[in-house]
Amino acid sequence: MSGHPKILAGAFEVLRKDLLIEWRTRARLNALIFFSLATLLLFSFALGPDSELLRKNAAGYYWLGILMASVLSLGESFRIETENLALDGLRLIPTDPRAVFLGKAFGNAVMLWLLSLIVLPVMVALYDVTIREGVAQLAGLLFLGCLGISAPGTVYAAIASNARARDVLLPLLLFPVLLPSLLASVKATGLIFEGDPMLQLRSWVGLLASFNVLYWGLGFVLFPKIIEDD
Amino acid sequence: MSPDNRNRLIAVGALLVAGAALAFIAFGQIGDNLVYYWSPGELLAQGDKAYGPTIRLGGMVVPGSIQWNEAHTGLTFEVGDDHSATAKKVKVQCDQVPPQMFREKIGVVVEGTYDASHFFKTSRLMVNHSNEYKPPKEGEDPKQWMKSLAEEQQAQR
C-alpha cells in the first residue's frame, strides 16, 4: 500500500523541478505580471473615465486579467517539456503520470496565485476598490480560484501543446469549461469588494470548491490517458 | 495487491470524490442562495443597502395594481411575494413596453434600481411564465384578457 506516498512524492519532485526552472530565470512570472497589468490597464482605458463602473466590475476585470495570463502560463508550462523532448524523459523515469498531473497543476496554481497577489495592490489602486471582508479571506479565495483554473488548464494545456495551432486551441477549449468556476470566483471576489449583505459568499465559495474537487478528480484520472503513448 | 488493481482503486476513489462534488453542487442547497432575483420581502429586508445598485426583483403582479399615467407612456404596478393579502409588496415603475404575456397575477422579473422614493425603476420587464400550458376555454379568445383590460380602461375614463 505504498501507492499514495509514491504519487505524492513524485508530484512533489515534479513541482520542485518546475519551480526550480522558474526560479532560475523568473522569466515566466515577470512576463505574466506585465501582461496582466497591461490587461487591467486596457480594461480601464476601454471603459473610459467612469470610475464607478470600474469599481463595480473590478472583480470581473481582475479575474479576466488572471485568466488571460493563465493561458500564457499554462502553455509555457508544457512548452518547457516539449522542447528537447523533455516530456519523453519525464515519461521514461518511473513516475506515475498522475504525479506529473498533481505536480504540474499545483505548480500552475501557485504561479497564478503569486501573480494574482502581486497584481492585487495595483488593481486596488487602479480600480479604487476597498477590500471589505478581510485580506486573508481574499487570498484564500484567490488560491481556490487559481486551483480551479489550473486543474482543467493543465489537462488541456497537455493536449494543446501537442496539437496544431496550440495557441488558438487552448483558450478555445479551456475558457468555456472554466466558466462555472470563473463565475463563482468573480461573484465571491465581488462580494468581498462590495460587501456581502445577503451572505452569499459561502454559497459561491462552496460552488467553487465543489467544481475544484470535480475537475481535480477528473484531471487526476484522465491525465495519464493524454501523456501515455501506446 | 497488484499495481494494476491499486491504480484502478485510486482511479475509482478519485472518480467517487468527483461524483460526490457533483452531488454536492446538486443537493448541497448552495443554490438556494445563488438567486437570479430577489423577492420583494428580501429586497425590503435590505433596507438602505438595496438603494443604488442594479438588482433584479421577482414576484407576482398584485391584482388591481396595474396603472399607467395620463400620457400612457409609463406603467406602474406592484410586485408581491405571493397572492396573499399580507405579502410584502414593492411598487415598480416601468418605462418599457411590457411583453404580450404581462397581466395581473403573473410572475415577473424586473431589472433596475431601488431608491429612497420606494419606487423600483426599471426599463427591463420580463414575464416569468410557469410550466403550465393550457388551451383557452371553449370559445375563448387566447388574448381576450388584453382587450378586456383595455376596455376596462376605456370605461374608467
Added chain:
Amino acid sequence: MRHWTLTYSSQTQALLWLPMILLALVLALIGVHVFDPKARRWTWKALAVIGVGMAVGQPFLALSWVPPEKYMGDTGRILYVHVPQVWMALIALTLNFGASLAFLLKKSWVSDALAEASAEVGVLFGAVGVTLGALWAKPTWGAYWTWDARLTTAAILLVVYSGYLALRKFIEDPEKRATWSAVVGIFAAVDIPVLWFSVKWWRSMHQTQSNPSTVDPLMTAVLRYSATAFLALLAVFIYQRFLVASAKRNEEVALPEALPAVGGTP
C-alpha cells in the same frame, strides 16, 4: 383572430395514445438497430421513413390542430419544436459522454466514430433549440436573452462542444485525436446534469420542467409526437454521420501501411 372550439370526443381521446405507440415503435427500431448489426441495412431506412413522415405532419399538428396556449396564444406553439430539439441535443451529448467513456475503457474506432457523430448532431440540435428558445423568450418573457442559470449553462454547453468539434479538426493522428477528444468529452459532460437541474437548483427565469400534469393532454400528445419525430431523425442523423466518421477512420488507419481496416463498418 381565429377561434378554437375544443371537443374532447372519444375519438380525440383515443388519438392521444397514438404518439406513445409511435414512440414505442421508434424505440423498438432503435433497439433492433443497436443490438442486431444485420438489421442495420433496413432499420435506419425505416427510421428515416418514419422520421421524415412524422416531421412533415408535425407542423400541421403543432400549428393548426392543437389549440393555442391560453395566455401565450400562437406563440406558445414554439413549445413543440424548442423543447424536443433541446431534449434531442441532451440525448446526443449524453451519448457522446458514453462513447467517450467507452473509448477510454476499451479503445475502439466504433466508439470514437460514435463520439464524433453524436457531438456534431448534438450541437446542431442544441443550436436550433437554443435559437428557438430565444425567439420564444422575446414575445413571452420580453427579452431574447438573459443570463439566468439555465440559459448560461445552455450557452456553455454549445461553446464547450463546439470547442470539442474544433479539437477533433486540429489533431491529425487518429489515435491521439480519439483519446484526447474523449478526455475533453468527459470534461464537457459535467455541464449536462448542471443544465438539466439548473431550473430546480436555482431560482431562475426559465420555468421548471413541465410534466403531463401541468400540460393539457392535447398539448402533451403533440409534444410527444414531435419528440418522437425528432428522435427518429436524430437516430438517422447520428447513424449516417457515424458511417461517414467510420469510413474516414478506416482510410486514415489503413493508409500508412495499407493494412486491412480496423474495426470495420458495422
Added chain:
Amino acid sequence: MNFPSPILAADYVGHVVGGWEYVQGAYGLTLVALLAYGAYLFNARKDRS
C-alpha cells in the same frame, strides 16, 4: 414610441414579434436547419462510398 397604452402597445408588439408569421418563421428555421444537415450528410455519404 408613444403607444396609447402599454397594454395596447404590447398587443401591437405581440402581433409583430410573436405573431403568426413569427411562429411560422421559427418552424421554418427548424425545418431549414434539419434539411440542410440532412443534405450535408447525404453528400458526405456519397463522397465516402
